[in-house]
Amino acid sequence: MIKKTLEKIVDLEYNQDELEEVLDVLIKKNLTQGEKVREFEDLLSKYLGVKYCVVVNSGTSALYLALLSLGIEENDWVITTSYSFVATANVIELLKARPIFIDIDIRDFNISIDILEKTLKDLDKKNLLKKVKVILPVHLFGFPVNPYVYELSRRYGIWVLDDAAGALGTKINDIFIGKFADLTCFSFHPRKIITTGEGGCIVTDSYEIYSKLILLRNHGLGLVDNNLDLFLPGFNFRLTEFQAALGIIQLKKIESIINKRIQIFENYVNLFKLNDLDVVFQEAIDGSRVAIQNFCFLLPKIMLGKRDTLINFLYENGVEAKVGTYHIPLTNYYSRKYNYKKGDFPITDLVNELAISIPFHSKLSYEKQVFIINLIKKFWELYY
Numbered sequence: 103m104i105k106k107t108l109e110k111i112v113d114l115e116y117n118q119d120e121l122e123e124v125l126d127v128l129i130k131k132n133l134t135q136g137e138k139v140r141e142f143e144d145l146l147s148k149y150l151g152v153k154y155c156v157v158v159n160s161g162t163s164a165l166y167l168a169l170l171s172l173g174i175e176e177n178d179w180v181i182t183t184s185y186s187f188v189a190t191a192n193v194i195e196l197l198k199a200r201p202i203f204i205d206i207d208i209r210d211f212n213i214s215i216d217i218l219e220k221t222l223k224d225l226d227k228k229n230l231l232k233k234v235k236v237i238l239p240v241h242l243f244g245f246p247v248n249p250y251v252y253e254l255s256r257r258y259g260i261w262v263l264d265d266a267a268g269a270l271g272t273k274i275n276d277i278f279i280g281k282f283a284d285l286t287c288f289s290f291h292p293r294k295i296i297t298t299g300e301g302g303c304i305v306t307d308s309y310e311i312y313s314k315l316i317l318l319r320n321h322g323l324g325l326v327d328n329n330l331d332l333f334l335p336g337f338n339f340r341l342t343e344f345q346a347a348l349g350i351i352q353l354k355k356i357e358s359i360i361n362k363r364i365q366i367f368e369n370y371v372n373l374f375k376l377n378d379l380d381v382v383f384q385e386a387i388d389g390s391r392v393a394i395q396n397f398c399f400l401l402p403k404i405m406l407g408k409r410d411t412l413i414n415f416l417y418e419n420g421v422e423a424k425v426g427t428y429h430i431p432l433t434n435y436y437s438r439k440y441n442y443k444k445g446d447f448p449i450t451d452l453v454n455e456l457a458i459s460i461p462f463h464s465k466l467s468y469e470k471q472v473f474i475i476n477l478i479k480k481f482w483e484l485y486y
């Protein structure tokens with residue numbers, strides 16, 4: 103039996119301000135290619151401290167355009183993580199390039215820096231490094247990748263494209279994710295830190311890349327002497343004006359949203375400890391401020407095989423829960439195409455079986471958190 107009042111995994115942080123701004127755009131009937139998109143881009147660039155920002159209609163479009171702008175094509179190799187949302191790898195595959203998956207670090211669920219370094223060394227020895235055009239790390243659930251990745255990319259002369267879909271607002275030593283890589287992509291999907299419904303953006307400090315992105319977002323059309331001309335085949339990946347209006351108000355509240363999320367994360371951690379529930383949390387690297395997107399933890403190994411039973415138990419008691427994200431090499435498509443099997447990415451195998459995400463959003467009350475932890479405790483007592 104499913105309880106009617108399901109505590110959902112996300113809830114949206116918007117109120118009258120957002121509604122009025124969106125309504126205003128709708129009333130003025132200027133729905134696309136107007137001033138709101140430019141204002142949103144300006145505000146995002148200022149917030150992150152980057153030179154250029156291009157907003158698009160999703161985080162996936164952002165990643166796809168970012169790879170295109172770097173000239174990625176058939177047979178190029180792109181190194182990425184084995185544990186992420188499928189879009190991270192799909193954009194590589196759609197350009198007929200080859201994703202080279204790297205296992206993750208159990209501490210932060212992000213690409214393992216040690217395996218990455220070893221892989222780069224091996225490829226160098228085999229004279230295969232020239233095939234690798236981009237490293238595409240993911241700052242999973244807002245937790246930053248070890249910044250050593252940027253040093254490695256400089257050492258080996260490879261671009262870094264950061265998939266920071268869920269990491270808008272994360273900083274390392276007071277510098278925002280967005281400033282470190284050659285290009286960084288964010289998503290504004292409702293499960294992310296701020297939302298425009300669907301939406302995303304790419305930020306960069308390179309004018310050359312920015313100019314390409316602007317063309318690619320808009321069919322490849324650009325202005326010359328006040329006339330439009332076609333410079334390369336592009337897409338319509340534009341964001342609407344009313345989405346940008348929503349984004350502008352959301353962005354003005356981002357610091358308060360992040361602070362509430364950090365508080366809720368800490369409450370959860372304390373409640374788990376208080377109840378002697380020995381789960382494993384994602385770790386933030388030293389000096390970081392994490393814009394936490396999702397509360398995902400690992401059950402102890404002794405509970406292997408019980409995670410989905412817990413998800414069902416929570417659901418039956420009115421609480422939505424989900425797995426972490428995707429073990430991409432083991433999905434139907436990638437395992438068939440590249441012959442991946444269990445054991446090729448052992449840490450991802452483990453995390454994939456033990457990870458669980460529970461309700462996490464800036465409006466989650468302490469009482470609800472206590473209720474959720476008490477349910478988990480009840481399950482623990484039945485199965486541990």
Ligand SMILES: Cc1ncc(COP(=O)(O)O)c(C=O)c1O
Pocket residue numbers: 160161162163186187189190240265267268289290291300301302
């Ligand atoms: C890590 C990661 N990359 C890319 C995306 C794609 O973003 P969008 O849903 O805005 O297309 C997501 C969205 O869930 C994501 O979590």
